[in-house]
Amino acid sequence: MENNNKTIYLKDLNVASLLGKDEEANIPSDLPMRKWLYAWLLDPTIPGNMQKGVDKWLGILIVANLFSLLFEQVPAVFEPNKHWFHWFDIFSVAVFTVEYLLRLYMAPEDPEFNSKKFARLGFVSSPFAIIDFLAVAPFYLQAFLPVDLRVLRALRLLRILKLFRIVVPAYKDFQVLNAGRTFRQKVHALVFPSKFGGELQKIFDVFIGIWVLLSVMAVILESVESIHYILNLQFVILDGVAVGIFSLEYFMRLYACVEEPGHKGSFMGRFKQAKSPATFIDFIAILPFFLEVFLHHLLDLRFLRVFRLSRLLKLTRNSDATDVLFRVIAREWPIMSAASFIMGLLLVLTASLGYLLEHDAQPEKFENIPQSIYWAVITLASVGYGDISPVTPLGRAMTSILALLGIGIFAIPAALLASAFSDELIKDREALKANLFQILKDGKIVESEAQFIREEAERMHLSVEELNALIDTVMKEKEIEDNLKALPIHTIAKRPEHAIEYFKTSISELRQLGMQMTPGEFEEAAKTSDRLTASEMALWQQIQGKS
């Protein structure tokens, strides 16, 4: 990364650059055409140019080519869409040819070849260029030679090799990052996010993500009778490959998890990992395949296929949204459980009343209390299917009240969750603000601090503008604090606006103090030593947002 070992002074601070999101590359426009093109399109050392974008789109096109090749093997898909496949092939070859010619043209600018006497010859004979050539050559070959269609398709598989252009540099980077590390540590770096993973770990995540989406799509499409009829065998193969990949991933995680902090011990560490929600999801994702193969002759395990949809949950590993959800539910559990209790009570009461009032009039619909509970839930939740409805005047009156109560009762948990989510986000931002305050105190940002800001901004999905606004606020507060601290209290008291700022700063400092301490530590110490009055304690808790 270009920011390595750099210290950024506040006067030079550029948030976009700090986050590695420089909007524009600094490429002089008066460069010679070839140099200028190379700098824009292919130079990996210039931040903000189009090199990463070019690589990404070429990667997507290569993967699309792989799928196109696979679907060409399925006559039911290929035959009706033959012309679309043909045009896609022409488009792909056109893009890959332009790429090859551009690379050939710009070879003298590439540091890999410009030291050679004949740079372009050096490029043409390089492994990547040979792969690029092989990716397009069969297409042109068929124009001159009568090549068998099957041979042509086999040769087109060579396009997949183009992915090496992305994977090989990532692998080399991975090797450098993991020099002198053990095999297990390398496996860990590949499957768990860490500073040793580099680009290869991201590619691994994307690869798993693509297979998750593919296998979930396959499960959904399998339920469409007409598609399943045609692609039955293809679905079997796809599921086998997906299970192979997910099983490898599962065991690699289990094997390498002992390198994770808090997972010491070859058995206990792995057991802890195995019972974590994310790894349990990984297990559920592969289990139906093995169960169905072994037990299909004993039981009808078709229902297990639906569990393959749980593979979608594997994607939550890369997001902390589920963690936030669980945190929020745990925090609000006392209130939510109280709301659930009231809801349950109301359900049983109204269902019983419904049964009493309606049973005689409609014995087949309000047959018993459990059946009335179904009616009560549908009414309380404002769903109102209408399959069971009251006919007696008293029953109808009660239903009206129940429907109105339902709006409030069901809104409570929803409102609680929404407000708790919002609180959680505010708390995160306040914590980041407090940390930024500490970071900016010495007027500079060292690399480790910059790394922390980058990670937090990424975790909280902060844009450049949002982080900029946050840093501005912190700097203003810091400025005011610096100015006010120099003044004696009686001088501050003379101006209400200064007094207000002084008050705000003091509260902010107290909040930061609370955040820096272990939860409950302050209250515990205050209680045991009896150093705070009840009102002081109440004020402390109010400032910390606990009352």
Next chain:
Amino acid sequence: MTTTDAVNEPVKTGMNAYDMAFVALMACLMVFVFWLTTVNYQEGMKTEVAKRNGEAWVEWLTTAGTTRFNDGFEHAPCAGKAEPGTWGECAAYIQTQTSLKGLVNTFFDKPPELIEKCNKEDRSTTGAVVIENLVATPAGSAIPLIVKPLANEDLITSKLQLRITVCDKGGYPIKISEFEF
């Protein structure tokens, strides 16, 4: 096995016995998954053969359906003017005297049976063929069609609307086609 916390100790970067055991286990796992996929694929192939059997029945009956009311129809038991003109006679003829006599239910390596309905509780129905008669109900009825299995004693002396399904590995029906016979 150790963790990497002991940073001051020299690290042996090659593969140790545990690493090799892990790699071997992963290789075995891949072979195992490959084998299971092959087993699944072979089972899938049997279902494909059952579908091809169903399609062969559809093709034969559809083709015969276009000419069976003509004089001189070559498959006499299935002709529209046949005596006694029952489905049982026709089905027996098709299974023994026509190109369909070579069909095989690969789940049991024997000719596919004609049964009344697929049954997931009864695995012997796997790969069998179900031929149902779709009888139109009078106009204005809530249900446009009544579906009933084509019984041996049913008459085929008039045009019939048929539906063919085959039973898959789990005894679930796979609809092949609806056509006129």
